[in-house]
Amino acid sequence: xxxxxxxxxxxxxxxxxxxxxxxxxxxxxxxxxxxxxxxxxxxxxxxxxxxxxxxxxxxxxxxxxxxxxxxxxxxxxxxxxxxxxxxxxxxxxxxxxxxxxxxxxxxxxxxxxxxxxxxxxxxxxxxxxxxxxxxxxxxxxxxxxxxxxxxxxxxxxxxxxxxxxxxxxxxxxxxxxxxxxxxxxxxxxxxxxxxxxxxxxxxxxxxxxxxxxxxxxxxxxxxxxxxxxxx
Numbered sequence: 001x002x003x004x005x006x007x008x009x010x011x012x013x014x015x016x017x018x019x020x021x022x023x024x025x026x027x028x029x030x031x032x033x034x035x036x037x038x039x040x041x042x043x044x045x046x047x048x049x050x051x052x053x054x055x056x057x058x059x060x061x062x063x064x065x066x067x068x069x070x071x072x073x074x075x076x077x078x079x080x081x082x083x084x085x086x087x088x089x090x091x092x093x094x095x096x097x098x099x100x101x102x103x104x105x106x107x108x109x110x111x112x113x114x115x116x117x118x119x120x121x122x123x124x125x126x127x128x129x130x131x132x133x134x135x136x137x138x139x140x141x142x143x144x145x146x147x148x149x150x151x152x153x154x155x156x157x158x159x160x161x162x163x164x165x166x167x168x169x170x171x172x173x174x175x176x177x178x179x180x181x182x183x184x185x186x187x188x189x190x191x192x193x194x195x196x197x198x199x200x201x202x203x204x205x206x207x208x209x210x211x212x213x214x215x216x217x218x219x220x221x222x223x224x225x226x227x228x229x230x231x
Contacts, residue, residue: 014029019085022091067080145169145176
């Protein structure tokens with residue numbers, strides 16, 4: 001009954017009668033409706049009642065139109081379709097336009113506002129874990145040298161601050177460089193300056209937008225100003 005009679009009814013009605021919410025598509029709604037129909041049939045069989053395919057399809061469509069889904073019927077969850085149909089919440093794409101940048105002559109997307117331009121937190125955490133493991137397994141003076149490097153001091157200033165000889169600190173600093181390479185690998189420096197793939201994609205999109213804006217600005221300039229700029 002589900003495959004031969006109910007599913008065809010839902011396949012013809014769902015695309016015309018049920019509104020998609022958020023990132024849903026028609027095929028997803030159809031699969032969800034068939035799941036709800038299967039749940040209803042199971043409940044009816046357990047109760048020993050008789051129903052027609054038309055009844056099941058009718059009530060499934062009502063459920064779907066009201067925002068119920070096979071995995072959730074809540075109207076309190078901010079991500080639930082019912083909550084969004086009640087206009088109590090909304091889900092926006094990161095590509096949603098939320099403003100306009102007159103300087104670039106391009107719209108501003110939600111993703112651009114959320115991107116703070118800071119380093120990836122997971123990368124920072126992984127790097128700190130690597131350095132903690134390195135310092136804890138080597139000469140304790142390496143931590144003093146690293147502290148000096150972070151604060152912008154030279155090897156001579158670090159030696160003076162900790163009451164040690166400059167030659168000894170300088171030699172220890174060179175030894176630390178070799179130990180870091182052996183501990184973290186020859187590609188450690190390249191890895192620490194490599195731009196994450198997700199950030200590279202965002203930067204590429206911004207650069208393309210900036211280039212388009214530049215071409216638009218140049219196309220609006222008078223010919224005399226263009227030739228003067230070219231010279």
